[in-house]
Amino acid sequence: MFETLILMLDATMRVSTPLIFAALAGLYSERAGIVDIGLEGKILGSAFAAAAGAAVFGSAWIGLCFGIMASVSLAMIHGFACITHRGDHIVSGVAINTIVAGLTVTLSMDWFGMGGQTPALTGDARFLDITFPFADALESVPVIGSIYSNLLSGHNILVYLAFAMVPVTYWVIYKTRFGLRLRAVGENPHAVDTAGISVAFIRYRALIVCGILCGLAGAYLSTAHNAGFLKDMSAGKGYMALAALIFGKWRPVPVLLACLLFGFLDAVAVRMQGVEIPGIGEVPVQAIEVLPYVLTVLLLAGFIGKAVGPKAVGRPYVKERA
């Protein structure tokens, strides 16, 4: 039983990683007042660019750079539409998701000609699992050994980075000047403007951070979790990250917990496939898969707690006559 739990938690960490990156990305964007349903597209775009870069240059790190560049470019398009041209945030997000869905397949067909995939990545072109020192030796120690060797050890660097990004984000958002201004601009851009700070500049910077984090999420999918790009491989992770962001009420630590919860549900769903639970019978996998979305809807409807987002989110900032 304990070993099963360790295995499931291990799976949870792997599945949660892209969610954590993407949800934190959304946190930067939405706390600055920009709705981002384009997380999905940015993850997908980065997954493709990272895999393509890694395949061509044989280095996962170079791939990661390409992934981040692709994702940041998409974030800048979003900024150009929403900040500079006061466009609708939702429409812009839908546009980006759609463009990326088509473009990744089109380009990968042209470049690699493998039915929309990139070549399988091997060796340095992938982020490989890191084994902690003495992991093998300690595995036999009861409980702690198993946690150390099987749960904590043996993930790739991006997994650890994702978890590290949570305290970093907390620190940036709550302890730095940038974070203070970013939160202010999402709540009351007029207050920021009258304090002599450019609203647009802060929002653009928030989107750059958002792009970098989505870039990490995408690169993780194609060069760490998997060994190459597959068509539509983001498979709704961006939307689930958005759900986690809402479920975590736009705060770093609760967002992490939401991502872990959603990741755990995924691990459970895989585990429960075809398993009879005494007294209940077989629980359909889909019922567990759908829980993150159902929970988020219930939260939004105010049935479990209350989700209050940043006040100015989604509204273009227009300087009005005072």
Added chain:
Amino acid sequence: MPYAIELRDISKRFGAVQANKDICLQVPAGTVHGIIGENGAGKSTLMSIIYGFYEADTGHIEVDGKQVDIRSSQDAINAGIGMVHQHFMLVENFSVLENVILGAEGGALLKNGIDTARIELQRLAHEYSLDIDVDAIVEDLPVGLQQRVEILKALYRGARILILDEPTGVLTPQEADHLFRILKALKDQGVTVLLITHKLREIMASTDNVSVMRQGEMVAHRETAQTSKEELAELMVGKKVRLTVDKDEAQPSEVLLSAQNLSQFDSQGVKRLKNVSLELRAGEILGIAGVSGNGQSELLNVLSGIVPMDEGEIHFAGQVMTAKAPKDAAQMRDLKMAHVPEDRHKMGLVTGFEAYEAAVLGYHNSPAYNGKILMDRKTMLDECNERMAAWDVRPPNPHLKTANFSGGNQQKIVIAREVEQNPDVLLIGQPTRGVDIGAIENIHEQIVKLRDAGKAILLVSVELDEIMALSDRIIVMFDGAVVGELDAKDADERTLGLMMANAYNEEQGEEQEGVSA
């Protein structure tokens, strides 16, 4: 000695509106300088220019005798100018400290800035008696303290010139008194204060000098000690060409609409309408005078059913409406109450609609405009054509988008729509706002004609002229409450002006709320 701030020939135009025209102003250092004027006189625009929110078209600003180039709020802050906005520019879920340091964090990390600010705020609090819990979250603070945060924000940035835009509009009398004590303390420390208000009492009680604005121009400068409320009221309102409307003595008959102790709270829980009672009789025009924002809009919205009342009751058409048993706008309309709203763009029209569509807004469910399933477009068009001819709407094109008519013609479309339904009671707000002179006369005649036909009319207007020309009876509102009622025959500009500034009773020797400055 140079002036703390001096404006030279500042002009600003928004489209066709000349908001400020050749404004000159000199404010000696260490004084409290009042700027007074009616709504729309251009006070707020002028202050926004000083604070760098807008750039003036022409003219320049000097601070301490040196010309400064203010293009952004940052420039204004650098020049030592601080502003307390009418609507606070605070991040509500931030602490007081966070709000104060926003934009002046003193480094990439907050820690140092917060520590410095904590000490500095203690000093400021001590010096100006501006005590506040610096770790409190702003939205938990009462309005008076929120305003204090705004003042602290400005002082923390080293402001030597402090602009306050209608600072007492949101305060209780006690809070207002405290504010004036603070302003006195600031002045004693050498801070120059610019106080913008439309309340004469505040000007008299707390300023050294006063400037009067009217229709975008600076019309007078006075030493406060050398002037009087009467003079200021007259300067503010101006000696306008008196509007006259030909009308006979009113023949009021039975009460058609009565309201008792109506109150309404806004979403923040602030009481916007305070125990208003009134009676409206058939065949009379009851004018509601007051500076805008003193509860008139709320009164119209509550009476017409757009916003539910929170206390009190309305008696109309044999029915009683209360907070528990309200009627919505559609039901009030069915009882034959018509409403010409104050803001035709925001409320009275859908500017994207063609004229004939906008001409049935609110009456779109009426059988007259509907067949079994579809709306009867032909009837709507025919009627719109007729009305456009009768009301001289130009161009008489029912298919033109409402947005494309001039203000006066839009207003005629709205008034025609409401009047032609033959209501018993007509609520009408700002009937001639943004309407050209020629159309004003026509609209006024129609209102009187309606009265003579035995309708009851409630007229809300910020134009004193209009109130005096049309009304048979006048009620004055101030701060959400009725502060005076008089027969139109006894009304003159001075009396009304004093009532609107809630200074009339004092004038009569009945001090209501003392200002201990």
Added chain:
Amino acid sequence: MSQAKVPAWVNIALIPVLNILLAFLVSGLVILAIGENPIEAAGYLIYGAFGYDEGIGYTLYYATNLIFTGLAVSVAFKGGLFNIGGEGQAYIGGLGVGLICLSLDHTMPFYVIAPLAVIGAAVFGAAWGYIPAYLQARRGSHIVITTIMFNFIASSLMVYLIVNWLKEDGRMAPNSRTFEENAWLPYLHEIFSPLGIEIGDSPLNLAFVWALLCCVFVWGLIWHTRWGYQLRTLGTNPTAARYAGIDTAKVTIWAMLISGGLAGFVGLNEIMGVNHNLLLNFTAGYGFAGIAVSLMGRNHPIGIILAAVLFGALYQGGAELAFEIPTITPEIVVVIQGLVILFSGALEHMFKDRIEGFFIRRAVA
């Protein structure tokens, strides 16, 4: 006031055409980037979509789905609501159609099944739109987020139902049994052939006619009924709607019911018209494409028909193009779609303000 000086054709025609040209231009650059000739590609695309009977049939078959989802998005849009859940509503609408067909095809004739299937599609699609609408109107949940969530919930629900309950016995494939032929919507080539008119075989079926009828219905509903009047008032000026005494919550909910119902009709075309069984993922992104169609069609049925035919042509022509030039995938069409959403939606102010400004200045001068 100044708007009066902008000729009507600028907003109706010039700006949409400009947006689509820009989208084509950027896609042309993409094609150029992968080393093919965009003009040649356009040639294949146009030929594939309109060059022969079957091609036209396929174009209109794709357009059928897009008309339904485009109308769905635009009805909600007219009320100021962004229904991004067309995908899920279409999916569940298809479930309604499938259930009717599966339960009645052995016992009932076509003329009984068809109207019931129409009702089933509408009711199921509307039901899926109802919950987000209710939550928005009564509990203030943001409709965009809830409809996104409902797309995923729909997807999981369908997998569960088809795999566990509706799958054909003894088969692995996740789809239901094939309906009897009396539960098939007739193909248009079958309808025309007895009349002596021979058109090429294509999946184009009676649902296309229904889509056109829906356009007429939506046009009448929005522009000629009092409900439509209330909807448009709410969508353009909510304050005026309250002034006019319109029950905004009720109008919101009905708008989403109608929107969901229209999206559900995709199920008629796909399930009853073409696939003849209930299967997974038959909506294939039509719900999202509906956003592009409605944006381009300026939320007007005629515009939507034109935009749907254009996108239908892209789908069909794109397939032809991929056949002729294998390095170009049909997904290029998705790119174009996304670019249209970007230019005519998110970046609408970029040109609009400038072009209108140009006409205003010219009128003044």
